Amino acid sequence: MLSLDTLYFSYSKEHQVLKGISLELKPGEVFGIVGSSGGGKSTFLKIVAGLLDATKGSVSWNGTQVKGPSQKLVPGHEEIQLVNQNFSLDLFHTVKENVLLKILHLPEKARLQFCYELLDLVELTHIEDQQARFISGGEQQRLAIARALAMESEVLLLDEPFSHLDAHLRLKIGAYIKQLIEIRNTLCILVSHEGAEVMQWCSKIGFLDKGKLTRVDSPHEFYFNPTSFNEGAYFGELNEVKEGKTKILFRPCEYKAVEKGGIEVEFMDAVFFGAYWKSFFRTNNGETLVLYANKSLKKIKRIGLKKKSTKA
Numbered sequence: 084m085l086s087l088d089t090l091y092f093s094y095s096k097e098h099q100v101l102k103g104i105s106l107e108l109k110p111g112e113v114f115g116i117v118g119s120s121g122g123g124k125s126t127f128l129k130i131v132a133g134l135l136d137a138t139k140g141s142v143s144w145n146g147t148q149v150k151g152p153s154q155k156l157v158p159g160h161e162e163i164q165l166v167n168q169n170f171s172l173d174l175f176h177t178v179k180e181n182v183l184l185k186i187l188h189l190p191e192k193a194r195l196q197f198c199y200e201l202l203d204l205v206e207l208t209h210i211e212d213q214q215a216r217f218i219s220g221g222e223q224q225r226l227a228i229a230r231a232l233a234m235e236s237e238v239l240l241l242d243e244p245f246s247h248l249d250a251h252l253r254l255k256i257g258a259y260i261k262q263l264i265e266i267r268n269t270l271c272i273l274v275s276h277e278g279a280e281v282m283q284w285c286s287k288i289g290f291l292d293k294g295k296l297t298r299v300d301s302p303h304e305f306y307f308n309p310t311s312f313n314e315g316a317y318f319g320e321l322n323e324v325k326e327g328k329t330k331i332l333f334r335p336c337e338y339k340a341v342e343k344g345g346i347e348v349e350f351m352d353a354v355f356f357g358a359y360w361k362s363f364f365r366t367n368n369g370e371t372l373v374l375y376a377n378k379s380l381k382k383i384k385r386i387g388l389k390k391k392s393t394k395a
């Protein structure tokens with residue numbers, strides 16, 4: 084169990100970055116963190132990894148405190164691996180050595196086999212003999228992921244791990260990591276700017292806003308029951324309309340066109356996205372709304388919108 088007890092952190096007196104974060108996470112969980120830029124996500128992961136000292140509060144893994152650099156000569160914790168934008172590669176070692184030297188607990192043949200499985204996963208086999216300092220940024224990121232998986236740590240912290248990868252590699256590597264996590268019962272924390280990515284991979288999500296963990300919930304709840312427009316917008320397109328004194332938030336897939344009742348709107352435009360159409364409308368209050376449907380709602384000049392059931 085990873086336990087975070089009222090974590091505070093600041094780089095300077097004037098700027099409190101983390102403001103009392105408490106959380107408990109179990110092995111096998113994939114926990115996503117989203118939130119505003121500069122909100123403290125990367126800092127949070129560095130503290131969990133033992134690379135920064137919390138100003139106040141503590142982190143423990145299975146009952147043992149994770150010590151920060153002020154208490155440990157070599158910073159970090161052997162069971163907690165962080166993949167962030169620093170990559171931390173052995174730049175003068177080859178691509179293959181970077182992975183192989185991290186596989187410690189297997190007999191020689193299995194070690195080599197696992198190394199090639201990982202190189203194949205991140206599609207670096209063709210440059211296995213290249214020194215890491217001579218490979219591109221995207222290749223370095225893929226190598227950093229392969230190294231982290233090679234280490235078989237109990238906790239895997241991923242800070243924007245797919246930022247340089249194309250859609251095909253994101254899917255392939257993401258699916259492999261998810262499978263490996265299940266087999267090894269690893270705890271994984273994933274930080275990403277992309278709410279859709281976090282919903283796809285994570286069983287639970289935390290919303291980190293200005294140093295506070297304002298909500299921990301399931302992807303489904305974050306998507307269909309946002310507490311504010313700001314929070315909900317991280318997870319995809321969101322409509323906001325005023326009804327009397329209240330504001331209603333709803334997803335483009337939640338409402339459907341009806342002949343009578345609902346909210347009156349005027350059709351503006353429709354755009355084809357392959358699997359679905361996006362139709363845009365304007366309400367009497369001037370708000371712009373978007374609806375997803377399997378056809379264009381172009382022909383309808385004035386429609387009402389009625390909420391559909393969204394039970395999971």
Ligand SMILES: Nc1ncnc2c1ncn2[C@@H]1O[C@H](COP(=O)(O)OP(=O)(O)OP(=O)(O)O)[C@@H](O)[C@H]1O
Pocket residue numbers: 094100118119120121122123124125126127
């Ligand atoms: N080494 C540092 N020294 C001083 N301030 C820092 C340092 N690193 C980060 N900060 C500041 O701390 C705050 C939190 O930064 P952090 O990188 O943790 O945020 P983040 O949520 O990961 O941001 P982003 O989503 O933009 O990557 C920011 O205001 C940032 O400018």
